[in-house]
Amino acid sequence: MTPALVFDGLLALLAVAAAMAAIGGRDLFGSVAFFIVYGLLIAIAWVRLDAIDVALAEAAIGAGLTGILLISALARVERTASSGESGEGGRLAKIAAALLCAGVAGALAWAALALDPQGAGLTPLISEALPQAGVGNPVTAVLLNFRAYDTLLESIVLLFALVAVWSLADDGNWGGLPGLRQHARSDGVLATFGRLLPPFGLVVAVYLVWAGSENPGGAFQGGTVLAAIWLLVAMAGITELPRVSSLPLRAALVFGPAFFLAVGAIGALAGTFLGLAPAAAKAIILAVEAGLTLSIAATLALLVAGSPQRTQG
Amino acid sequence: MTPIDLYTLAMIAAGAFFFFAGTLGLLRFPDLHSRLHALTKADNLGLGLIVLGLLPRMGDVATMLKMLLVWVLVVGAAATVAQLIARIALPGHLRSRPKDDGR
Structure with missing residues (x-):
């Protein structure tokens, strides 16, 4: 062993x-x-x-x-919840959920075991098409070229999730500031850390997106790092997250998926929806990834911040 | 076994000892503040010793600097989080609260 x-x-x-x-x-x-x-x-x-x-x-x-x-x-x-224990209905729902999860887990296990362990899967197809993809990282090639519509739909689903979170707001707070007020001391440790970490975080995030075309990384990973940095700075009381009615914020949220859709539409005019010409593929993929990074970072940060719960800072 | 192997072995063993001691403290110490003390001090030292032990095996200076940077960032994050948790756990009358904190 x-x-x-x-x-x-x-x-x-x-x-x-x-x-x-x-x-x-x-x-x-x-x-x-x-x-x-x-x-x-x-x-x-x-x-x-x-x-x-x-x-x-x-x-x-x-x-x-x-x-x-x-x-x-x-x-x-x-x-918000009352402290009452869930009754018989809760138990039935739990059993149903357990059966459903066990079924899904069983199906996934069966699918994984049914795969040919020596099989190459889609690797030969992807290696063959990779020179036309514009990027050297096969994962990025799949996510933003060969199966770009998956990524496009994912970025749109994230937006829908944020709209759902925002819709939990009380009428009086609609358009207000997301989440509860942060109580950080202006001279406290969190404020110091919130000033120390962003330079590192920004470099790591940009690197993850830029390197994603040839090495592991990409818009989702870089966007998550950016979101975390933004949240840290907000929690440290150095800045305040924008109102959910803010136009720049909404533009940042929509820009990535909208640009992605526009690229897809241009591809559709040329013959294939989301099809990329090999010569321009690298530039287009990097532009789409940059836009997606911005939108993913804003969406994830605001998802964590929560629904608008106050109108005054 | 070369001297470098011996050095790495000794440093990683020392680092693992501090992780073990920190975990023991987390499980056995009576209250939150002493557990936090055991955890953060021991983890920072443990990770630091493991990083120092691995440094001579890294080959190039850039990777060494990256590993040291990881340690510095972990120490900073751990110290910050430990302070925040410790402050939350303090009884209300012990929390100092300057007037200019914007509340």
Whole structure:
């Protein structure tokens, strides 16, 4: 038994244990904590499988962003829900949910086991088409060229999620400032950290997007880093997030998907919706990724900030 | 086994010891503030020792600097978060609150 095999075995056991703890725990906060641990373990598993793009996305979005969304959702539930235990109906719903999840997990396991372990999958097709894709990273080529409509729809779904979060606002707060007021001391540690980290974060975010054409990285990973930096600066009290009625904010939210759609439409005029001419592909992909990064960063940050809950700063 | 291997082994073992001690403190210490103390001090030292142990194996200076930067950033983040958690856990009358904090 090689050390690598022992490591992978432990990793798989820990991931399953964290998943069981997340769904089996009675304490919701504990479940969320284990969900975040599970996401980080899965990110390490993707690194072990040499899927660095997926690992970055899992760590940033799966563990980090989803984790913080779950924590803030939990805080909202605790603020608003009555303390009554769920009755018989709740138990039935839980059993139905458990059966549904077990069914989906079983189907996924069956699909994974049914794959030919020696099979090359789509790799030969992608390697063959890669010279025409404009970028050297096959993941970026798939996401922004070969299967661009998946990415386009994802970026639009994110916008819909934000609209859904905003629609939870009270009428009086509509158009106001997102989230509760931040109480950070202007000379406190968070304010210092909020001034220290942004330069690093900006460099990392731009690098992730720029390097994404040849190396692991891309708009979602870079956008998540930007969103985290923006939120940190807002939480440290250095800046205030804009009102949800702010026109520059809404323009930033819509710009990426709209530009992506426009590129797709131009492709449609030339013959294929979202089709890219090989000569221009690299420039177009980088432009689309830059626009998407801006919109994804704004959308994710505002998703975490929550629905508008006040009109005064 | 070369001297560099021995050095790396010793540093990583020392780092792992601090991670172990920090985890033990997190599990066994009686209250939040002493647990936080055990966790942050031990984790920072543990990660630092592991980074120092791995440095001579990195080959190029850029990677070494990246690893040191990772350590510095983790120390900064851990110290900040530890301060925030410790402040939240303080009883209300112990939290200093200057007048100019904008509330």
